[in-house]
Amino acid sequence: xxxxxxxxxxxTRGSPEQRILAEKYLISKEKSPQFYPVAVQILQYVPxxxxxxxxxxxxxxxxxxxxxxxxxxxxxxxxxxxxxxxNFLLSWAEKQPPGxxxxxxxxxxVVLAISNEMFFPAFYPQxxxxxxxxxxxxxxxxxxxxxxxxxxNLFDKGPNSNLLDLSEKVV
Numbered sequence: 388x389x390x391x392x393x394x395x396x397x398x399t400r401g402s403p404e405q406r407i408l409a410e411k412y413l414i415s416k417e418k419s420p421q422f423y424p425v426a427v428q429i430l431q432y433v434p435x436x437x438x439x440x441x442x443x444x445x446x447x448x449x450x451x452x453x454x455x456x457x458x459x460x461x462x463x464x465x466x467x468x469x470x471x472x473x474n475f476l477l478s479w480a481e482k483q484p485p486g487x488x489x490x491x492x493x494x495x496x497v498v499l500a501i502s503n504e505m506f507f508p509a510f511y512p513q514x515x516x517x518x519x520x521x522x523x524x525x526x527x528x529x530x531x532x533x534x535x536x537x538x539x540n541l542f543d544k545g546p547n548s549n550l551l552d553l554s555e556k557v558v
Contacts, residue, residue: 447488497536
């Protein structure tokens with residue numbers, strides 16, 4: 388985990404040479420199913436070091452990118468594992484402050500849900516209602532992001548579509 392934290396730090400604040408090496412490291416982890424548990428662990432627990440100079444939002448974002456890339460392989464990740472990941476990411480997102488990590492978690496959860504045959508259409512409104520029922524602003528933002536991501540990924544927006552584009556409604 389410490390190597391990953393250092394790579395994110397180097398990628399976001401390092402010299403040009405450090406950024407190149409950090410990018411190679413981060414890309415290698417995105418392609419490694421063995422790194423999935425570490426990415427989940429990063430979301431569950433970030434070391435509270437005084438010298439943690441990396442923005443946690445960036446750290447979380449790159450951990451979620453690992454989860455996103457690794458879970459695309461349906462041979463490695465069963466429908467049950469993908470379902471657990473969707474639930475974990477949505478639960479995690481509703482507790483986070485607004486930012487790129489929260490948005491990425493919701494995006495990945497929506498794509499995983501849509502591509503998972505275990506989720507039925509009833510899952511989507513149930514999830515929105517569940518997220519919106521919490522009193523925190525983060526949960527409400529998560530529900531709006533969830534609706535927006537469904538709008539972007541699920542519904543037909545071809546030239547003959549009469550669906551309203553909700554992407555302008557989510558702030």
